[in-house]
Amino acid sequence: MIRTAVITGLGAVSAAGCGRAPLADAFRTSSITLTPVDRSAGYHRLQRSRLAALVGAAELGQWIAPLVARRMSQSSRWAVSAARMALADASLELDPQASNPVAVVMSTAYGAAAVTEKMLRQVQDEGPEAASPALFTESVANAPAAQVALAVRAVGANITVTQRQAGPLIALGTAAQEVIAGRAECALVGSVDELSPLIHSILDRFGALAPADANGHEAARPFDRRRSGFLAGEGATVVVLEEATAARRRGARALAEVDFYGSAFDPQAPRTDWSRDPSTLVESLSRLLERHDAALDDFECVVSGACGSTRGDRLEALVLEGVWGERRLPPVLAPKALTGEHGGGLLAAAVLAAAGAEFGPTPGFREVDPELGLAPFDGSNWVAPGRLLVSCLATGGAAAWAMLTRAGQ
Amino acid sequence: MVVTGCGAVSAWGWGVEPLRQGLRSGRSAIRPTTVFDTRGQRTRVAGEVPPPPVAVVQRIAEWAQLAMADRFALAAADEAVERADLALVGRLAGTFFGGSTAGMLECERYLGRLTGALAGHPRLALLASQQINGPGDAVARHLEVTGPTYTVSSACASGGLAIAAAVESIRRGEVEVAVAGGADSLCLLTYSGFNSLRSVDPEGCRPFRADRAGLSIGEGAGILILESLAGANARGASPLAEILGWGSSCDAHHMTAPHPEGDGAAAAITRALGDAGISPDQVAFINAHGTGTPHNDVSEARAIERVFGARWSRVPVTATKASVGHLLGCSGAIEAVATVLAFLDGAVQPTPGHGPVDPSLGLDLVLDEPRRLAPGSVAVSTSFAFGGANAALVLAAWGDAA
Amino acid sequence: MSETGSTREQVKRLIIEHLNLEGLTPDMIADDDALFGEGLGLDSVDALELVVALEKKWGLRIENQETTRAAFASVAALAAFVDRARANEAQTG
Numbered sequence: 001m002i003r004t005a006v007i008t009g010l011g012a013v014s015a016a017g018c019g020r021a022p023l024a025d026a027f028r029t030s031s032i033t034l035t036p037v038d039r040s041a042g043y044h045r046l047q048r049s050r051l052a053a054l055v056g057a058a059e060l061g062q063w064i065a066p067l068v069a070r071r072m073s074q075s076s077r078w079a080v081s082a083a084r085m086a087l088a089d090a091s092l093e094l095d096p097q098a099s100n101p102v103a104v105v106m107s108t109a110y111g112a113a114a115v116t117e118k119m120l121r122q123v124q125d126e127g128p129e130a131a132s133p134a135l136f137t138e139s140v141a142n143a144p145a146a147q148v149a150l151a152v153r154a155v156g157a158n159i160t161v162t163q164r165q166a167g168p169l170i171a172l173g174t175a176a177q178e179v180i181a182g183r184a185e186c187a188l189v190g191s192v193d194e195l196s197p198l199i200h201s202i203l204d205r206f207g208a209l210a211p212a213d214a215n216g217h218e219a220a221r222p223f224d225r226r227r228s229g230f231l232a233g234e235g236a237t238v239v240v241l242e243e244a245t246a247a248r249r250r251g252a253r254a255l256a257e258v259d260f261y262g263s264a265f266d267p268q269a270p271r272t273d274w275s276r277d278p279s280t281l282v283e284s285l286s287r288l289l290e291r292h293d294a295a296l297d298d299f300e301c302v303v304s305g306a307c308g309s310t311r312g313d314r315l316e317a318l319v320l321e322g323v324w325g326e327r328r329l330p331p332v333l334a335p336k337a338l339t340g341e342h343g344g345g346l347l348a349a350a351v352l353a354a355a356g357a358e359f360g361p362t363p364g365f366r367e368v369d370p371e372l373g374l375a376p377f378d379g380s381n382w383v384a385p386g387r388l389l390v391s392c393l394a395t396g397g398a399a400a401w402a403m404l405t406r407a408g409q
Numbered sequence: 410m411v412v413t414g415c416g417a418v419s420a421w422g423w424g425v426e427p428l429r430q431g432l433r434s435g436r437s438a439i440r441p442t443t444v445f446d447t448r449g450q451r452t453r454v455a456g457e458v459p460p461p462p463v464a465v466v467q468r469i470a471e472w473a474q475l476a477m478a479d480r481f482a483l484a485a486a487d488e489a490v491e492r493a494d495l496a497l498v499g500r501l502a503g504t505f506f507g508g509s510t511a512g513m514l515e516c517e518r519y520l521g522r523l524t525g526a527l528a529g530h531p532r533l534a535l536l537a538s539q540q541i542n543g544p545g546d547a548v549a550r551h552l553e554v555t556g557p558t559y560t561v562s563s564a565c566a567s568g569g570l571a572i573a574a575a576v577e578s579i580r581r582g583e584v585e586v587a588v589a590g591g592a593d594s595l596c597l598l599t600y601s602g603f604n605s606l607r608s609v610d611p612e613g614c615r616p617f618r619a620d621r622a623g624l625s626i627g628e629g630a631g632i633l634i635l636e637s638l639a640g641a642n643a644r645g646a647s648p649l650a651e652i653l654g655w656g657s658s659c660d661a662h663h664m665t666a667p668h669p670e671g672d673g674a675a676a677a678i679t680r681a682l683g684d685a686g687i688s689p690d691q692v693a694f695i696n697a698h699g700t701g702t703p704h705n706d707v708s709e710a711r712a713i714e715r716v717f718g719a720r721w722s723r724v725p726v727t728a729t730k731a732s733v734g735h736l737l738g739c740s741g742a743i744e745a746v747a748t749v750l751a752f753l754d755g756a757v758q759p760t761p762g763h764g765p766v767d768p769s770l771g772l773d774l775v776l777d778e779p780r781r782l783a784p785g786s787v788a789v790s791t792s793f794a795f796g797g798a799n800a801a802l803v804l805a806a807w808g809d810a811a
Numbered sequence: 812m813s814e815t816g817s818t819r820e821q822v823k824r825l826i827i828e829h830l831n832l833e834g835l836t837p838d839m840i841a842d843d844d845a846l847f848g849e850g851l852g853l854d855s856v857d858a859l860e861l862v863v864a865l866e867k868k869w870g871l872r873i874e875n876q877e878t879t880r881a882a883f884a885s886v887a888a889l890a891a892f893v894d895r896a897r898a899n900e901a902q903t904g
Contacts, residue, residue, distance in 0.1 A: 117520070146659075157657040158657070162541035280555055
């Protein structure tokens, strides 16, 4: 019997709000609230980018009791909340008194940056005696995954993937293995990142963020001729992954099936940037599709990790075009234009698209870049895809892809 | 599945050979650290890596731009592929890494300079290696790996989980060869962090001893080259050891304290044995997680009791951390290397430390002299993390070794 | 307000602030309620946090585990401990 993994629930904490619905709305209307990043710590030297897709004051009281949340970092709070939202969305109740055979696989790009910074300042300014034990427990990259496991008593594998932009899909693939191999009855998978002012200031210094234009407008422009950086974002996205037959047996409604996934690496990529040459990744993706007997014509949509960065989007486009060759690419979504980088927006968008949600025009996109010749989805004639390819290319060279299909295909 | 190469960097020095001699000697390499000012800390010691040999520095391009963790990783990777007599270019290969700190030390220097606490300009270049996937990516770049490459950061279980991921990738046919392991360097964050939890032993960790008082942090790297037996045979490689299986779990008990009865730990070990098709009776020794904290050692002893039944107090146990310290995310990796070394030596390494072994734990801790192993021995290596993640690996001596 | 009462108030505020007990006010914590386990439900990490906080606020060093357990039993016990320690400091100067 061939076992497959299906996604039965989605939870999210993002700039759009709490839960699946506000995020789906944001994608449908192509609008999200951006807020100014706090500059009061004095880290910011430049005035290039001021806005980010920040979570802001989120009402998480119904998801975590305040006395439990008190020692958690924002990342942990968001991850636990998103996990509980996903379980509710999946109509799956886990008994917190039992030992639940549930795996937790989370990914993070920056880890516990805000907590780490705070703790290092304590040590630096006041000496090691002033270091807060509670902060230290939250300063590890796996704190959110550990807190999720504690919250729902998940005693299966507990893994935190730290592979930048490729993390969420690698986490998805890893979790799918746990479920398909029967090592876990279900898995909570996702991504969480907190954008601290320090991180924002460093990204800005590196020139990585989309700056304001003459009208003070900041927009990440995926694949656009004038793209000049990405939108910084934060938040948590968690999905519930179950083995298909088991999910059906309990009457779960599946949002999407995970057909296959794979990852690769381009050793030519610079440490903190994307490669100029797509050929290694073109070969890797082609081989992946071949290995899983996936024909290019199968794909009705590509959910791309393009975010507005000059080199990242270029690589994304060239890899897709390198693999598709003469064939016309299906509509390409670029959800990070809306949700920013990081926080799991790509994963959420892919699941929503597979589940039949509607997508509006790609925010920020105005003009095709002649070198790329790729125009992301413009909002017209949206047809919910039966099969889609999710693609994310990380700075430093890693890449991950997955094929999702609408449940019941 | 076999191990055809291994590499290491530890407080004993750069390379597998210094580690092997050091572990065999039963002495500890934990000593006062020079990496940063330890005033105000409860301890002054750590498993600090000594300065590198010139030959190592010369082999690695961009040495000056790399973080310490990157350097450890690359040196160990070079050693591992050399031993495996393997070029990865053109092969279906992947890199599976575990780590906690990456370029955190260098990041601390940046922050210090940025806020004026340290002299010097806060060069952004200091942050280039901050990302936790830095060392793993550096290895993949250096060896020209094009297959799956990622880093797991689940605290002290990272190295074990990374090796497990490599095993699975080979089993699935996703890669033919896997570079699996980890690297971590000393930094103020972790040093101060464990200090704030009062889980450090001021004098140096003494796992499983009656008056043990906590852990000692270490640094370094450990890397294994894994491939299928068929693949190794096809290219005429000679295996160092076999890797039979793995298991993982989560305590879901507390953010810092392990489950007092070792529930999660026992589950990980049991799953690993099941995956390996090995019964507890067949296990010749355990390379324990053995941090030396009062809680961990009890929890681990209880887990061993649960899994090994009647003979639990007669399974030889060794604790590598007593020798080189707790390498955090890298610990599972370097301890897997230490386990392979025990097979090659035909003997379980003694556990350094003074003072009587804690009788309430009931374990057969290998002391003073290496303990001989029969040929074809099987071992379990355990890693139990801060936050509750647990990993266990089952390895076996190759052929007539051990 | 008596010296002891004032210390109890300060201890309660210290606990609330350093342990992030949002939504709690000093009058919601009874002087004799258990701090750990049942009662306020603090754990070992909270204990360590409090030790750091006590040192920062009053310069008290708490090294002995036994001392900690007894002193941290309740707000009343902790306030008494703080008063004694500060009185000792004042004497030895």
